[in-house]
Amino acid sequence: MGFRPFVYRLARQLGLAGRVRTDEAGVTSEAYGPASALDLLERRLPIERPAAARVETMRAEPIPPEPLAAFEIEESGAAAERRVAIPPDLATCGDCLRELRDPADRRHRYPFTNCTSCGPRFTIALGVPYDRPATTMAGFRMCPACAGEYADPADRRFHAQPNACPACGPRVELLDRAGAGIACPDPVARAAEALRSGAVVAVKGVGGYHLACDATSPEAVRTLRARKRREEKPLAVMVADLPAARALAELTPAEEALLDSVERPIVLCRRRPGAALAPEIAPGSPLVGLLLAYAPLHHLLLGDAGRPVVMTSGNLSEEPIAYLDEDARARLSGIADLFLCHDRPIASRCDDSVARVVAGRPLVMRRARGFVPRPVRVAPRLSRPVLAVGAQLKNACCLARGEEATLGPHVGDLDSLETYQAFEGAVARLEEFLAFRPEVVACDLHPLYLSTRYARERAAALSAPLVQVQHHHAHAAAAMAEHGLPGPVLALAWDGTGLGSDGTAWGGELLLAWRGRFERLATFRPLPLAGGDLAVRQPWRIALAALLDAFGEEAPVDRLPLFASVPAEELRVVRRMLAAGLHSPPAHGAGRAFDAAGALSLERAHSRFEGQVALALDAAFDPGEPEAYPFEIAAGAGGVEELDLRPLWRALCGDVLAGTSAGRVSARFHRALSRAGAELIRRACGRLGDLPVVLTGGCLQNARLAEGILGGLDGSLQVYLHGEVPPGDGGIALGQAVVADAVASGRSE
Numbered sequence: 001m002g003f004r005p006f007v008y009r010l011a012r013q014l015g016l017a018g019r020v021r022t023d024e025a026g027v028t029s030e031a032y033g034p035a036s037a038l039d040l041l042e043r044r045l046p047i048e049r050p051a052a053a054r055v056e057t058m059r060a061e062p063i064p065p066e067p068l069a070a071f072e073i074e075e076s077g078a079a080a081e082r083r084v085a086i087p088p089d090l091a092t093c094g095d096c097l098r099e100l101r102d103p104a105d106r107r108h109r110y111p112f113t114n115c116t117s118c119g120p121r122f123t124i125a126l127g128v129p130y131d132r133p134a135t136t137m138a139g140f141r142m143c144p145a146c147a148g149e150y151a152d153p154a155d156r157r158f159h160a161q162p163n164a165c166p167a168c169g170p171r172v173e174l175l176d177r178a179g180a181g182i183a184c185p186d187p188v189a190r191a192a193e194a195l196r197s198g199a200v201v202a203v204k205g206v207g208g209y210h211l212a213c214d215a216t217s218p219e220a221v222r223t224l225r226a227r228k229r230r231e232e233k234p235l236a237v238m239v240a241d242l243p244a245a246r247a248l249a250e251l252t253p254a255e256e257a258l259l260d261s262v263e264r265p266i267v268l269c270r271r272r273p274g275a276a277l278a279p280e281i282a283p284g285s286p287l288v289g290l291l292l293a294y295a296p297l298h299h300l301l302l303g304d305a306g307r308p309v310v311m312t313s314g315n316l317s318e319e320p321i322a323y324l325d326e327d328a329r330a331r332l333s334g335i336a337d338l339f340l341c342h343d344r345p346i347a348s349r350c351d352d353s354v355a356r357v358v359a360g361r362p363l364v365m366r367r368a369r370g371f372v373p374r375p376v377r378v379a380p381r382l383s384r385p386v387l388a389v390g391a392q393l394k395n396a397c398c399l400a401r402g403e404e405a406t407l408g409p410h411v412g413d414l415d416s417l418e419t420y421q422a423f424e425g426a427v428a429r430l431e432e433f434l435a436f437r438p439e440v441v442a443c444d445l446h447p448l449y450l451s452t453r454y455a456r457e458r459a460a461a462l463s464a465p466l467v468q469v470q471h472h473h474a475h476a477a478a479a480m481a482e483h484g485l486p487g488p489v490l491a492l493a494w495d496g497t498g499l500g501s502d503g504t505a506w507g508g509e510l511l512l513a514w515r516g517r518f519e520r521l522a523t524f525r526p527l528p529l530a531g532g533d534l535a536v537r538q539p540w541r542i543a544l545a546a547l548l549d550a551f552g553e554e555a556p557v558d559r560l561p562l563f564a565s566v567p568a569e570e571l572r573v574v575r576r577m578l579a580a581g582l583h584s585p586p587a588h589g590a591g592r593a594f595d596a597a598g599a600l601s602l603e604r605a606h607s608r609f610e611g612q613v614a615l616a617l618d619a620a621f622d623p624g625e626p627e628a629y630p631f632e633i634a635a636g637a638g639g640v641e642e643l644d645l646r647p648l649w650r651a652l653c654g655d656v657l658a659g660t661s662a663g664r665v666s667a668r669f670h671r672a673l674s675r676a677g678a679e680l681i682r683r684a685c686g687r688l689g690d691l692p693v694v695l696t697g698g699c700l701q702n703a704r705l706a707e708g709i710l711g712g713l714d715g716s717l718q719v720y721l722h723g724e725v726p727p728g729d730g731g732i733a734l735g736q737a738v739v740a741d742a743v744a745s746g747r748s749e
């Protein structure tokens, strides 16, 4: 799709004869002509490829001459079509953008302009092969002009499945909150006007509905937050283009490239001081999530609005994003004043992806639109098809076969019927698209995750083995698979919480990992979580546990401002629970240490979403502070080393009592944790020799921590961060698949 016509045009331009086709191997081209022209073809192919195409390997070999008159595109067989199944959705290309803005073009201001280099793909696909009748464009009959483009191999729209124009394609319409159509000559211009005057507009996009409002207006943002019941989580902001992004954020070249990439993720950037953005967009954070317009409808809307626009998922807090028209109208009518809709159905829900630059390279934190369903190449290859269902939070599934692992779109936390149904739907759709029949089903060790229950049922129905994979081993294996590391590796998996093979909660692990097994080398000294998961939303409970661990009964609880905001009776009860070990399972999670440090230094007893206090601690960081808190590494039970943070808690507590700024406390804490991570790795290398190192787990989304650990390691070590596979639970299914394949094959290496 797009690549064959590109080869065709290039070969013709060079005066070559021959053919190009897709087959099991990928794209094969046989070209005949003078050696110099053949040489040019070989050199120009990878350089001038379409923006959306990736050339992974290329091989050239001489073939016997054939007397051909011209260069042609060969139709391909069904098997080949399936192999290059369905591409991800692609951001509007430069050529289409020019047409969109050209008053003389027949697609001037047409919101569904696309070509073989851009446009919707995965989100409009209904089945395979990916061909117009199997997309949601099937109901639109191409006009003669569009049909001509579609049939002409020399045209940019040759076999562009969603090809359309104002005469034959989808149309936008504007509805009021009751669903009644509003007659107007230009619904997009009218919606932009409404945005400028403070309205909340539901916009039907590529993979679902967004809720949009004026990002420069505090009042509009407050209204959106109140109606959506999303009180504090940061909101993404869409801008028209890179110059508009530069006006709002201080961007590095790597961040600009990521923003402008064909995947168009939301990119976490450093907000420019004084940027024209409502502070309510990301309260208390120096960062802002920006994304560039990626569909023609966005380009028109942003252009007409003439300002940055909040573009957040169309849902009530925690629900899956709305993508079906009736459902969206039902669920969003209490939030949006207007609906900017269209009649091109969305077949698959797909959120915006989220990424950031860490250590100079892109790191995907939420993998969805633009990436799904492009497979991740894994090495070594799997010996059988594995369905891996992920964990409970930030769920995404993975279907892995041979050298390719396809991660499903981000679904969210599996704690409601709606998200669970979205999860089931995502698995079923990918299985159908890939003609995938699992021979092994993989899931987490945790028996109560909905994904685990689903996996058990599926395995039984398929009579396939079920392999339960330890959470942090799966994180490690995801990083190994992404980087083609066969193992053994040292895997620093710092995370929130995952069930360990000893039945306790793990999360601050250093593992020696192979695909089929692992050894636990080091972990965090455990802290009791009073009230279990409740402690995640109430980080004061973890802070209290850390202080009691560090000081014993002498802990200066009464003098610390954090605890003044906790009701005295609650404090007494929790203290008693901790002393008696009641409902206080020990947890080794690294994430909890960040929560406790943030709670103590920022006087934040509660967290509205997981990791909120840790993010606030990160935001407070004072780069001018060079010191780090002390810590110890002790020999623990069973030869597992323990990172002992009691000295850190004592010093941090002293700082807070002495009135040291939160910025300095944050810096000393982050530097200590970075040093501890590097020190654990160095010690392991001292015992085992130098091994490749992977840094994984949800905490490694923290750029400061990841870069700090990297900086503390010897440059001669091979250290790998995640790239297009999320380090958090959104990438864990890939690791589950790889481990399950090794286990089911009886390989322990």
Ligand SMILES: [Zn+2]
Binding pocket: 092, 093, 094, 095, 096, 097, 113, 114, 115, 116, 117, 118, 119
């Ligand atoms: Zn295009």
Ligand SMILES: [Zn+2]
Binding pocket: 142, 143, 144, 145, 146, 147, 164, 165, 166, 167, 168, 169
């Ligand atoms: Zn047309």
Ligand SMILES: [Zn+2]
Binding pocket: 471, 475, 495, 496, 497, 498, 697, 698, 728, 729, 732
């Ligand atoms: Zn995890």
